[in-house]
Amino acid sequence: MEIVRRIRSMKEICRQARENGRKIGFVPTMGSLHEGHLSLMRRVKELADVVVVSVFVNPSQFNSPDDFASYPRDPTGDADLCIAEGVDYLFMPSADEMYPPGSQTHVEVYDLSRVLEGESRPGHFRGVTTVLTKLFEIVRPTLVGMGQKDAQQAAVVKRMVSDLMMDLEVLVLPTVRDADGVALSSRNRVLTPDARQAATAIPRALDAARAAVDSGEREAVAIIAAARAVLEAEPRLEIDHVQLVVAESFAPVVEVAGEMLLLAAVKAGGVRLIDNTLLRG
Ligand code: AMP
Numbered sequence: 001m002e003i004v005r006r007i008r009s010m011k012e013i014c015r016q017a018r019e020n021g022r023k024i025g026f027v028p029t030m031g032s033l034h035e036g037h038l039s040l041m042r043r044v045k046e047l048a049d050v051v052v053v054s055v056f057v058n059p060s061q062f063n064s065p066d067d068f069a070s071y072p073r074d075p076t077g078d079a080d081l082c083i084a085e086g087v088d089y090l091f092m093p094s095a096d097e098m099y100p101p102g103s104q105t106h107v108e109v110y111d112l113s114r115v116l117e118g119e120s121r122p123g124h125f126r127g128v129t130t131v132l133t134k135l136f137e138i139v140r141p142t143l144v145g146m147g148q149k150d151a152q153q154a155a156v157v158k159r160m161v162s163d164l165m166m167d168l169e170v171l172v173l174p175t176v177r178d179a180d181g182v183a184l185s186s187r188n189r190v191l192t193p194d195a196r197q198a199a200t201a202i203p204r205a206l207d208a209a210r211a212a213v214d215s216g217e218r219e220a221v222a223i224i225a226a227a228r229a230v231l232e233a234e235p236r237l238e239i240d241h242v243q244l245v246v247a248e249s250f251a252p253v254v255e256v257a258g259e260m261l262l263l264a265a266v267k268a269g270g271v272r273l274i275d276n277t278l279l280r281g
Pocket of ligand 1: 028029030035037039040146148149150173174175176177183184185186
């Protein structure tokens with residue numbers, strides 16, 4: 001595996017791969033890699049000829065400098081995991097490389113970026129779509145692997161790819177969880193054992209919502225309340241939001257029907273965690 005730090009080199013490598021008729025699969029990440037990320041790499045490797053992974057803790061998608069500073073980083077461990085997965089190129093640019101002095105262009109998906117996570121974290125999705133536009137332009141992949149764990153991010157990116165007529169396919173892959181149901185996340189690394197234990201209420205809350213739907217509940221408020229009750233019973237968690245939305249549009253569910261997403265964002269010991277589950281009405 002080759003570690004690439006310069007945009008110019010990464011572009012050249014990808015240009016040559018395309019010229020040789022090789023299909024490029026890409027997995028963008030912020031590092032501190034875990035099985036969730038690895039599952040994306042494995043699937044992309046099955047479908048593409050060349051696998052490029054990026055590790056870049058993108059400053060423009062953080063709302064607070066403290067959150068950016070405390071985000072876990074493990075470049076050596078990340079490289080080892082990528083080697084073990086048979087990744088071809090690991091792109092690790094610096095912030096200056098990605099945002100040279102004078103940069104002032106942003107890419108923003110309007111409506112979808114402003115609700116839910118976007119409302120809790122103003123500017124977050126604008127940072128995500130801006131950095132991904134840059135990364136997609138550098139790598140120009142045929143296929144991009146992303147996780148259902150960040151459901152709204154996946155929807156925002158799909159919208160952008162469609163609106164900007166980008167020539168790539170976004171593959172959204174299932175959430176990988178720990179044995180106790182907690183979704184894997186780089187942020188789990190910074191949880192205290194106590195907060196990690198409290199986080200088990202999140203998948204239980206999603207299960208409670210599913211059980212409500214399965215038992216015939218049709219009222220969105222009641223389904224949300226079933227999930228909230230589980231979270232509220234865990235005093236070590238602070239709820240940010242629990243919402244039931246239409247899977248494609250992220251509009252609030254009025255009448256339970258079709259594919260819906262129950263989305264939860266909570267803080268455990270000050271660390272913000274998100275999770276979601278697909279429900280069928
Ligand atoms: P991040 O490094 O958190 O920006 O995530 C990089 C990619 O990995 C995103 O597409 C995430 O949705 C995906 N991802 C993160 N956690 C998981 C997980 N537990 N299961 C599957 N994909 C994940």
